[in-house]
Amino acid sequence: MAFLAGAVVSVLLICLLFIIRLFVVVKTGPKYKPGTKDPITVLVVAGSGGHTTEILRLMECLSSAYTPRHYVIADSDKMSEEKICTFESSRNQLDSKTQFTICRIPRSREVHQSWSSTVVSTLNALHYSLPLVFRLKPDLVLCNGPGTCVPLCVAGLLLGVLGIKKVLIVYVESICRVQTLSLTGRILYPLSDYFFVQWPSLRDKYPKSIYLGRIV
Amino acid sequence: MKTVFVTVGTTSFDELIENITTLDAVQALKARGYERLVLQVGRGSLLPTADSCPLIRVEAFRFKDSIAEDMKQADLVISHAGAGSCLEALGAGKPLLVVVNDKLMNNHQLELAEQLHTDSHLLYCTCSTLTETLKTMDLAILQPFLPGQPKNFANFLDRALGVR
Numbered sequence: 001m002a003f004l005a006g007a008v009v010s011v012l013l014i015c016l017l018f019i020i021r022l023f024v025v026v027k028t029g030p031k032y033k034p035g036t037k038d039p040i041t042v043l044v045v046a047g048s049g050g051h052t053t054e055i056l057r058l059m060e061c062l063s064s065a066y067t068p069r070h071y072v073i074a075d076s077d078k079m080s081e082e083k084i085c086t087f088e089s090s091r092n093q094l095d096s097k098t099q100f101t102i103c104r105i106p107r108s109r110e111v112h113q114s115w116s117s118t119v120v121s122t123l124n125a126l127h128y129s130l131p132l133v134f135r136l137k138p139d140l141v142l143c144n145g146p147g148t149c150v151p152l153c154v155a156g157l158l159l160g161v162l163g164i165k166k167v168l169i170v171y172v173e174s175i176c177r178v179q180t181l182s183l184t185g186r187i188l189y190p191l192s193d194y195f196f197v198q199w200p201s202l203r204d205k206y207p208k209s210i211y212l213g214r215i216v
Numbered sequence: 217m218k219t220v221f222v223t224v225g226t227t228s229f230d231e232l233i234e235n236i237t238t239l240d241a242v243q244a245l246k247a248r249g250y251e252r253l254v255l256q257v258g259r260g261s262l263l264p265t266a267d268s269c270p271l272i273r274v275e276a277f278r279f280k281d282s283i284a285e286d287m288k289q290a291d292l293v294i295s296h297a298g299a300g301s302c303l304e305a306l307g308a309g310k311p312l313l314v315v316v317n318d319k320l321m322n323n324h325q326l327e328l329a330e331q332l333h334t335d336s337h338l339l340y341c342t343c344s345t346l347t348e349t350l351k352t353m354d355l356a357i358l359q360p361f362l363p364g365q366p367k368n369f370a371n372f373l374d375r376a377l378g379v380r
């Protein structure tokens with residue numbers, strides 16, 4: 001009995017420590033300036049279709065200080081790979097020393113998938129995301145809404161919680177979202193370091209968000 | 217040749233294809249000087265043939281890798297409310313009439329079309345008001361849609377992360 005109580009108490013303590021640590025990691029975001037020293041390793045979550053188009057618009061203006069760039073796409077997505085390669089090769093003509101990779105993980109949620117099976121496939125995606133993020137150790141995860149972002153950001157946060165590396169989470173809500181956040185947006189709003197929205201009505205509803213007008 | 221390009225994106229929207237090819241709608245288009253009607257019908261069950269409308273030249277297809285060329289050639293774009301289609305048409309600088317599929321409820325994609333309508337970047341109607349809209353619409357009230365500024369995002373991030 002005493003053993004059981006001890007086990008429960010220690011599990012609770014670990015959970016508490018984890019939450020405090022998570023809180024600290026999220027809070028320190030604005031003070032963390034990885035750009036002052038070395039180039040910034042970026043993990044770009046490209047998702048699919050419209051999300052890819054939007055995120056490549058954002059990447060257009062990032063300087064070569066954001067190198068290397070690792071793009072993550074859902075394994076069922078062929079269009080995105082083509083778009084990314086076209087984008088990177090047009091970029092390559094500008095600065096000679098660019099590097100990028102494309103990584104694939106299972107999709108965490110197909111459109112119209114039921115919520116219960118979403119949980120299972122998200123866990124599956126997490127199983128692929130953790131090794132990927134732990135291997136690449138990005139300074140920054142840039143994402144804009146496909147479900148695939150969540151497991152990747154969770155993996156990034158875990159690096160911070162474990163004290164291995166602070167990973168900045170930068171979220172840009174899609175321009176399609178005028179009045180309400182997407183599901184991914186609502187999940188990542190409290191967890192992200194920089195949360196961008198593109199319409200004033202969302203800025204008013206979400207005080208932590210950053211509004212710079214339309215940016216894609 | 218003044219061209220209207222109708223696009224339903226990756227979905228299907230038979231009601232729109234059916235309504236835009238009715239005699240009434242085509243007459244309204246003719247009255248405005250449009251002579252060619254290009255239809256991208258997606259997964260819909262209707263695929264009108266070239267001779268389906270005697271008054272106007274009709275071309276129809278389901279999907280293409282890129283509809284950029286069709287957008288470029290168009291003098292008017294009629295689109296479903298999908299965000300991708302709306303942004304592509306406005307990005308190409310074309311007058312845009314969005315036809316809302318009122319059979320799709322709570323479609324979050326409507327948010328963007330509604331806001332862009334509020335800001336006078338596009339016109340807005342349903343299938344039942346399409347012909348009336350084609351007769352009475354005034355394209356001159358539309359405001360140009362300026363592209364977003366990813367540079368502002370990059371500058372913000374540079375400052376926040378201490379990039380010099």
